[in-house]
Amino acid sequence: MAHRALLVEDDNAIAMVIRTALEDEGFIVDTSDTVAGRDAALSRNQYGVMLTDVMLLDGDGIETLGAVRETYPDMPVIILSAQNTLDTAVRATDRGAFEYFPKPFDLDELVRATRQAVESRKSSVANVDAPGDGLPLIGRSQAMQDVYRLITRVLKNDLTVLILGESGTGKELVAEAIHNLGERKAGPFVPVNTAAIPRELIESELFGHEKGAFTGAIARNIGKFEQAHGGTLFLDEIGDMPAEAQTRLLRALQSGRIRRVGGSEEIAVDVRIVAATNRDLLPLIENGSFREDLYYRLNVVPIKLPPLRDRADDVAPLAMHFLTRAANEGLPQKSLSDEAAHLLSQQPWRGNVRELQNLVYRAVLLARKDVIDAETIRAILDDSPRDIADGGNRDIGAVIGEWLERSDFSDGTLYQEALAELERPVFRHALAKTGGNQLKAAQMLGINRNTLRKRLSDLEIELDKFSRG
């Protein structure tokens, strides 16, 4: 049986393209370009699915969707939007949209979703509170649109989410958005950085301990799982979790119960798990340092955050966002010249959004005029760890050859000098990657934090070049 679809779109060209594609698929398609026309069509015919634009000639297709959903609760609605913000995506799904397609969209994917919608006839979302002031996630690139769509799919359920992406891509921000926009928002959001806790304390951190459980356990301690009861537990840097803790975590996830270290009682906990890592877990599974069964438990809904260099369109809006934020924090109000914005959009951003944020704050402090120009940006970039780190790409053999031409190293320092030449770019890369976070840098390097601090001082590496603000 042919399905009837209602297409509400005021851009004639887009309407024509979608209509043709759907008709090719066997749909009978009616079109309308206004809210009033839509309502009239709905009252005349029964539709298997409606596809609607947001901004229509006489109103907002999302704002008026609630009434449509009330009258036709079984009709799936697909939103087509040029306002590609997380807010629009959330607004759309809150009003009961089945799917959300940011423009420009992939036509094949839209047709597939339309077919799926009429076949399942399920309305994905019931009435939900307005999203409130959810955290801002800036960026309208296609890659971020995909992220927003995934986020909206996990807001009304408790599915475990695994957020993947390089350091500084916004994994924690996404985890917070899932919590703050979801149904557990009244409960606690409890982040745990599993890499930052000493190995011997991680179980007690997660599950708590009873008084006297081990030397130093002078009082009962409630772990993160129990603290997150009714809310969301955000397990960050999950790829760095020690093996024993992985086993206990898996057991807790399977049973929904935890046991405090040194305790005998099993305690039921109601938590939503959102995990994140900047490491590629598959090789860790292969080499035995990450449990495969835990991986499958966590990887129910993977959300991959793209590196900033793959979404150059997002750079300028993010920079503007940080300028506003800096001003709200009491720093001088600055704007960005077009040339400066263009220059920023061309950088490789190895430290991703965090690196951009640090740079914008430095620019705000450095710029003498109200408008941050390309020259100021260039000066910061030239002075940044990236350049110095790239210096490490020089062939170390050639460098040593040059030294030996100039000196016979009779003072016996060749070995030390050569090591320092190697260490400098390694440390700088590690610090650039972690936005100046010494703990994380030390973990990446596999050296003690105090050793790192000492070497940084010996090598006269200035930390503030890498850190925020």
Ligand SMILES: Nc1ncnc2c1ncn2[C@@H]1O[C@H](COP(=O)(O)OP(=O)(O)OP(=O)(O)O)[C@@H](O)[C@H]1O
């Ligand atoms: N899309 C975004 N919009 C606005 N701010 C962002 C966005 N993405 C990241 N940020 C900001 O960049 C900084 C780094 O983000 P976040 O801490 O979430 O990254 P992460 O991926 O968890 O990093 P790590 O793996 O190093 O812990 C934060 O200050 C965050 O607010």
